[in-house]
Amino acid sequence: MRFLNLLIIFIFLVSHVKAQIDPELLRQAPKNTDSLKLNMDAVYDRPFLHLGKLPVALGGYVEANHQYLGENGVTEGHQFQMRRLTLFVSSSISKRIKFLSEIEFEDGTKEINIEFASVDFEFAPLLNLRGGIVMNPIGAFNQNHDGPKWEFVDRPISATQLLPATWSNVGFGVYGKKYTNNWAYAYEVYLTNGFDNKIIENTENHTSLPATKDNKDRFEESFNGSPLLTGKVALRNSKIGEIGFSYMGGVYNKFEEDGLTLDKKRRVNVFAIDFNTNLPKLNTYISGEWAWVTVNVPETYTEQFGRKQQGGFIDIVQPVLKRSMFGFEKATLNAALRLEYVDWNKGTFRSTGGNISDHVYAIVPAISWRPTPQTVIRFNYRYNWQKDLLGNPPSRLAGFQFGFSTYF
Amino acid sequence: MNLKSFRVYAKYKSLLIGSLIIGTIVACKELVPDPPADDQILDGPVDGLSGEQKIKFLRGDVAFNDDIFTQETGLGPLFVANSCGTCHAGDGKGHPFTTLTRFGQNDANAGNTFLHFGGPQLQNRAIPGFQPEQIPVGATFSNFTPPANTGLGFLEAVPDAILFALADENDANGDGISGRINWISVPPYCLIRPGTIIKNGKYIGRFGKKAAVYDLLQQTANAYNQDMGISSSYEYFNTYDGQEVDPEVANQTVLDVVFYLQTLKAPIQRDQSNPEVQAGKHIFITINCAKCHIPQLQTGDFPIAALANKTFFPYSDFLLHDMGPALDDGYTEGSALTSEWRTPPLWGLGLSKNSQGGHYFLLHDGRAKSIEEAILLHGGEAQSSKTAFQQLSPTDKGKIIKFLESL
Numbered sequence: 001m002r003f004l005n006l007l008i009i010f011i012f013l014v015s016h017v018k019a020q021i022d023p024e025l026l027r028q029a030p031k032n033t034d035s036l037k038l039n040m041d042a043v044y045d046r047p048f049l050h051l052g053k054l055p056v057a058l059g060g061y062v063e064a065n066h067q068y069l070g071e072n073g074v075t076e077g078h079q080f081q082m083r084r085l086t087l088f089v090s091s092s093i094s095k096r097i098k099f100l101s102e103i104e105f106e107d108g109t110k111e112i113n114i115e116f117a118s119v120d121f122e123f124a125p126l127l128n129l130r131g132g133i134v135m136n137p138i139g140a141f142n143q144n145h146d147g148p149k150w151e152f153v154d155r156p157i158s159a160t161q162l163l164p165a166t167w168s169n170v171g172f173g174v175y176g177k178k179y180t181n182n183w184a185y186a187y188e189v190y191l192t193n194g195f196d197n198k199i200i201e202n203t204e205n206h207t208s209l210p211a212t213k214d215n216k217d218r219f220e221e222s223f224n225g226s227p228l229l230t231g232k233v234a235l236r237n238s239k240i241g242e243i244g245f246s247y248m249g250g251v252y253n254k255f256e257e258d259g260l261t262l263d264k265k266r267r268v269n270v271f272a273i274d275f276n277t278n279l280p281k282l283n284t285y286i287s288g289e290w291a292w293v294t295v296n297v298p299e300t301y302t303e304q305f306g307r308k309q310q311g312g313f314i315d316i317v318q319p320v321l322k323r324s325m326f327g328f329e330k331a332t333l334n335a336a337l338r339l340e341y342v343d344w345n346k347g348t349f350r351s352t353g354g355n356i357s358d359h360v361y362a363i364v365p366a367i368s369w370r371p372t373p374q375t376v377i378r379f380n381y382r383y384n385w386q387k388d389l390l391g392n393p394p395s396r397l398a399g400f401q402f403g404f405s406t407y408f
Numbered sequence: 409m410n411l412k413s414f415r416v417y418a419k420y421k422s423l424l425i426g427s428l429i430i431g432t433i434v435a436c437k438e439l440v441p442d443p444p445a446d447d448q449i450l451d452g453p454v455d456g457l458s459g460e461q462k463i464k465f466l467r468g469d470v471a472f473n474d475d476i477f478t479q480e481t482g483l484g485p486l487f488v489a490n491s492c493g494t495c496h497a498g499d500g501k502g503h504p505f506t507t508l509t510r511f512g513q514n515d516a517n518a519g520n521t522f523l524h525f526g527g528p529q530l531q532n533r534a535i536p537g538f539q540p541e542q543i544p545v546g547a548t549f550s551n552f553t554p555p556a557n558t559g560l561g562f563l564e565a566v567p568d569a570i571l572f573a574l575a576d577e578n579d580a581n582g583d584g585i586s587g588r589i590n591w592i593s594v595p596p597y598c599l600i601r602p603g604t605i606i607k608n609g610k611y612i613g614r615f616g617k618k619a620a621v622y623d624l625l626q627q628t629a630n631a632y633n634q635d636m637g638i639s640s641s642y643e644y645f646n647t648y649d650g651q652e653v654d655p656e657v658a659n660q661t662v663l664d665v666v667f668y669l670q671t672l673k674a675p676i677q678r679d680q681s682n683p684e685v686q687a688g689k690h691i692f693i694t695i696n697c698a699k700c701h702i703p704q705l706q707t708g709d710f711p712i713a714a715l716a717n718k719t720f721f722p723y724s725d726f727l728l729h730d731m732g733p734a735l736d737d738g739y740t741e742g743s744a745l746t747s748e749w750r751t752p753p754l755w756g757l758g759l760s761k762n763s764q765g766g767h768y769f770l771l772h773d774g775r776a777k778s779i780e781e782a783i784l785l786h787g788g789e790a791q792s793s794k795t796a797f798q799q800l801s802p803t804d805k806g807k808i809i810k811f812l813e814s815l
Contacts, residue, residue: 075440197536200536201480201483201536205490205491263536301534301536302487302490302533351503354765388497389505390764392765392766393762396441399439
């Protein structure tokens with residue numbers, strides 16, 4: 001409810017400001033178009049509205065869509081969905097202290113999350129302190145997840161069902177960047193609250209990092225008192241592109257309570273690689289990430305919950321028309337393709353030695369149209385093949401998704 | 409491009425885009441995957457259910473397939489799997505990964521002497537922090553691979569008198585095939601069917617591989633309790649410490665699942681008009697396979713109209729047969745001998761691979777990796793039938809297999 005009020009005030013403020021104040025005062029914050037921007041810059045690299053000389057900037061994005069999907073011949077018919085509405089508020093507290101918060105409403109108001117709310121102190125370019133609710137820098141999508149940046153209606157399966165995007169936690173950390181002529185180097189290290197036993201005790205019926213997000217107490221207290229370490233190094237060359245290596249790991253189970261040892265410490269470890277590049281001449285944009293997950297599952301638990309998982313996606317976006325369309329001066333029409341794969345249980349059955357399946361493949365061709373860089377209208381066809389644990393004939397899901405996403 | 413032709417182009421283009429969008433919305437239905445043919449899957453209700461019954465069926469379907477139990481919702485502490493659907497994927501036969509073990513009774517009359525060691529069922533998995541059971545020293549045991557659970561409503565609707573009449577305990581007709589009833593005790597919560605036959609206070613068992621279960625309610629309440637560690641008001645003793653505990657599943661849910669099992673359709677035979685399949689069926693009958701695997705049975709009156717007074721084709725007599733020493737594990741239930749097994753229905757046999765991960769795991773413990781291997785492991789009362797099969801020409805063997813695959 002509090003969030004709802006906040007939303008109303010926010011919308012009131014924006015509309016009011018827009019109606020009352022001389023539009024001259026409302027200026028879009030200059031967006032840094034530096035070719036050396038990294039995924040880690042995404043949180044601040046968004047269109048914000050500045051209100052005159054106020055040190056506060058507002059922004060947000062919204063996405064909605066229609067879909068018609070069918071699984072094995074059974075469809076839920078036409079579905080209209082309000083996927084998310086996200087609001088950002090940022091402020092420069094002083095020249096080198098800034099604050100940003102991001103609040104997300106998913107599926108109407110079914111889920112309301114603070115995705116990000118932290119204060120950054122810059123001591124030196126190579127040493128910034130960040131604290132509050134931070135986004136764990138695992139892979140690239142988690143940090144760079146705004147809907148308007150992507151040509152696809154759905155978020156990648158590997159980002160939301162293998163990795164837990166959007167995954168943020170309370171914690172602290174440091175980060176830094178260094179630039180040379182054509183290169184940018186960056187690092188980030190955070191200690192935050194982390195995972196819990198939902199990883200292997202969930203109704204997904206497989207090891208699931210995202211299941212931890214069901215724990216509503218996780219912003220209030222750590223499940224087991226042991227912090228989650230997340231670290232990333234990234235490297236960008238202005239001509240070649242960006243590559244990032246990230247790690248996230250910690251203990252997920254409750255090994256101790258009231259001073260009594262209940263179990264040994266069981267860890268979850270995630271390693272991810274992400275990259276993105278723009279092919280010269282063709283202007284093709286390619287991005288992707290791949291993640292490997294290992295979870296220490298008790299021997300005596302069921303093999304349904306895997307010890308190893310992996311998956312990722314690759315997006316290929318090809319602008320095919322770039323010019324004035326329907327009166328939008330710099331409109332772009334893109335053809336895009338996403339290939340994705342997640343295996344939730346890499347391993348073999350103890351009973352037969354046979355392969356454990358529990359995986360999904362998907363292919364998503366898309367057409368997207370951007371009247372402006374900050375708005376995308378997208379049209380996707382999705383085809384998923386998903387196999388159960390035993391590797392029985394796959395269930396096939398396919399259909400159309402049509403939607404838009406825009407910053408405002 | 410001059411201005412005029414660009415305008416024409418633009419107009420044409422919006423028309424194109426517009427018709428593209430409308431076209432695809434119309435085409436939506438065409439571009440989603442087709443459902444698999446009805447005879448290729450086991451899930452789905454019997455024909456002739458009323459609207460209310462379909463709602464109940466769907467509720468049971470969800471509870472059976474989608475209710476995944478966790479520690480929070482009562483799983484364990486000791487268990488074998490965390491949902492019905494895990495072991496009975498697509499309502500079909502299971503995989504060795506979900507095979508369960510029972511131990512502790514090696515004599516038809518002595519009952520299970522290992523109940524205080526966690527018998528009869530081994531809960532070989534545990535929630536974190538707990539230790540699963542192990543087979544106690546000195547206990548004999550059998551492994552049970554999950555059977556398909558289709559068409560079971562028809563079996564429940566068969567009058568006792570029919571099963572009683574099929575039994576030929578002392579082989580009065582001298583064909584070497586007897587067929588016995590497993591006389592069992594029935595838990596107090598089972599509703600006794602009209603026309604039930606009682607012998608010395610015992611009832612006819614018809615479900616389970618040893619035919620030691622009276623009805624689908626007993627099977628379901630037991631499965632919740634023994635397979636998943638979920639107690640109910642029917643079966644309320646915890647498998648971990650034997651204590652009486654609060655119900656972890658609602659009666660309504662258990663009854664919905666029972667209704668779902670009752671109204672799951674019977675597998676539909678494929679390729680019935682194929683001459684090889686027809687020839688195979690003929691040989692199947694001539695070499696006496698059909699003496700145990702009886703092609704058709706008849707239901708009697710039953711509260712669910714769709715199941716009452718129907719002919720169905722299970723290829724089973726649902727009676728116990730001595731299958732010889734090779735299939736004798738030294739473990740039993742009720743009054744069955746350790747060498748006796750209930751004839752499994754053969755309907756749906758050809759679809760087994762689709763729920764067993766692409767391989768056959770046949771016979772009670774999944775030891776047979778092909779249909780032929782399953783036949784060759786027959787002994788005891790089925791010995792002469794098996795020998796007759798072995799003496800068939802390869803083409804005739806092929807025809808029988810083809811027929812069995814069509815079921």
